[in-house]
Amino acid sequence: FFLPGERYIMAATDPFISIDPFAFRQFDPSKSGIQIVGCTKEEFVKKVNVLYYEKAKGKKNVLYDGYAPFCKHLFVENFTETKSAFTAITKENACHLVSEYKSRRPEELAVLTRWFPKEKVEMKKAKYLDLILYSREQLDEENKAMGKTSNDKAPWGIVSIKPQDVDYETPMAPITMMRNALPLDQGGSGKKLDQKAYTEAVKFWQAHANVL
Template sequence: MSASKSLVVDPFCFRQFSESDTSANYLGTVFDCSIEKFEEIANERYDESNLKDGYAPFCKHIFIENDFTDAQVNVLEITSENEQFLRSRYEARNDKELPVLTRYFPKELVVSDENPLPKAKYLDLILYSREQINKENESMGKEASGEAAPWGIVSIKAQDVDYEIPMTPITAMRNALGKEEGGSGVPLDRESYMEAYKFWNKHATVS
């Protein structure tokens, strides 16, 4: 339990840390620093007044400067030069979720010593309320953790801007599924979905 902390890294996000057994299969940003150290820094920089609204009332964002990790930006604009390297695959974030179709740039095809990915200036910490985390865990048959921190970090995005980059449309669709399928049960918002489409129609992740 972490009653004295405002933020803790939720087990769902452990895959983003190299110390976790699940990081080897994760294709997004993986941090070399320990979960404990990350939580320590995140809590030092936490200010409730800096919380930004997410896609639902239980979701918030907080943006911190990335001056303590080597995390790189992993989103590229699609151009006529690199679109030939786009790939697709079915992917599930864990064994409880349904696989969904995603697209990406294989890192080995678009990144080199001469053309590296830039170091991220900011980290977007995506937070879920303790109440929501408990509801989703219960729906998926997970035992209660007893964690008391009011916010759980469920995802971390390394980026160059201190505002939210739209979630991918397929993530919005997955969230609209019931909690039993790994979603949050929040209905699709057409306006937000179309904003996400405009961004991700021209961008793809690197993994």
């Protein structure tokens, strides 16, 4: 799992990235949603920090802007056994789509979601992982709104992991954009909806669906 010398890197440096408890569900097989396969969340975050520090050598920045100033993306090669998280909708597989009102945690409002059951669609191992990061300030603000506290001091926290076959951001699901526009105490991030980005996302997700 770790290459020679990588454990030394972790021992000699402070974590730049942590995993926010919101993303723990992706390492818990009993939870719904995209599951990370082949490592624990502790192993995952150690490897991510190694890869971040390696990428950052001699570069000004390896984090890419997300949908808000507090959101960044880090793209790494998939070092797990996790398969791609979405696929194109075709005439052959459209009959397998299912939908349900779901919330990602008890504090959130449920929203309508659609997906392919993973046993109905054959998927290959993803080439990349899109790590969606929130700043420490944003995470602390959201935790406060939810009545939670955290002693985590890492500058950035992983809130979601997207296994995919490209090393750039794919459109966020429209319903996720709407959810993010909700107030902090309702599970959102308080970010105003970007109509142009929403329209582009609709176009993409009319032709694709997650595989869960």
